[in-house]
Amino acid sequence: MKSLGFAVTTSHRVKPVLVEYAKQIAGELETRYVERNDRSIEALSAELGVEGMVVVKSKKVSFVSRAGEFFFHPGIAGPRINELKNGKTDQMIDAMSIKPGNSVLDCTLGLGTDAIVASYTVGNSGRVVGLENSPVIAYLVKSGLASYPVADGDTFTAMRRVEVVQADHRDYLRTLPAGSFDVIYFDPMFRLPGRRSPAINNLRALADPEPLDRETINLAVKIANKRVVVKERRGSAEFGRLGFEKIQGGRYAPVVYGVINCQGL
Structure with a gap:
């Protein structure tokens, strides 16, 4: 993964509680906290020689760079869960063939939308672990999953159950024995330009650009x-x-799922 320089600051409206929170985040991400002093994020980034800044505001924490602003949002997880509750098919869940009690390892967590839907499906007795190589994405998504307010109780519970691990999936998979998870899932699509929402496109400055390789898939199998x-x-x-x-x-869906059946079937 490419090296990414970043630091942590606050919004223009500085409050002591925001400063303390920003310093806490800087400590957890092992980077610098820098006072805003009415500077723009662009000017501050240029002055520090970094690609972007983690910005702590009163209602959200985001990563701001020339590519735009990235912050956690559950996306269409809620509507997808509602569709499942109404008896409709979710193509990802169908491809995974998961049920309550199963375990899922999402190797490319991103914003976590797919992990949330999988978490709803496997339920309280199941487990969903999401791996994210970028420390900034992992931090923002982990915090968002734990605190983002949603009205639907099933979506709320599903979000809180997702376990976020900041790790390179290639390294993480090498530590796992056979049978560690029922399903191992990869979604590298969020790295492709113009394929999704602006929030996804703003991930590009942070994302691991390396494509999947055959060795990783064979290990997952x-x-x-x-x-x-x-x-x-x-x-x-x-x-x-x-x-x-x-x-x-789906017959006309722009995205589809490759499936390899493993030893447990």
Whole structure:
């Protein structure tokens, strides 16, 4: 992963409680806290020689760079969960073939939307762990999952259950014995320009740009009890390169899922 320089500051409206919170975040992220002093984020970043700043405001914490502003939002997790509650099919859940009590390892957490939906499906008796290589994304998403207010109780509970681990999935997978998770999931699509929302596009300055490799998929197949699933655009050559022969998804959906059945089936 490329090196990313960043520091932590506050909004223009400085309050002692925000300063203390910003210093706490800087400590957790092992970087600097810098006083704002009415400087713009662009000017502050240029002065410090960093690519962006973690900005602590009274109602949210975000990462601001030339690419834009990134902050946690559950996205369409809530609507997808409502669809499931109404008996409709979610293509990702169908591809994962998960049920209450199952365990899922999301190797490319991003904003965590897919992990939230998986968490709802596996329920209180299941487990969802999300891996995120970027310390900033991992911190913002972990904090957001624990505190973001949502009205729907099922979405609220599902968000709180997701476990966020800041780690490179390539390293993390090497530590796991066979059978550690029922399903191992990859969604590298958020790194592709113009494929999703502005919030996703603003991840680009933070995201690990490395593509998935066959070795990682083969390792995941040895670890998963049920399935390894990769989300990609329809017609992508990545499925063939990574060894996925079974493809699932809606007939007209722009994205589909490659599935490899594992030893536990």
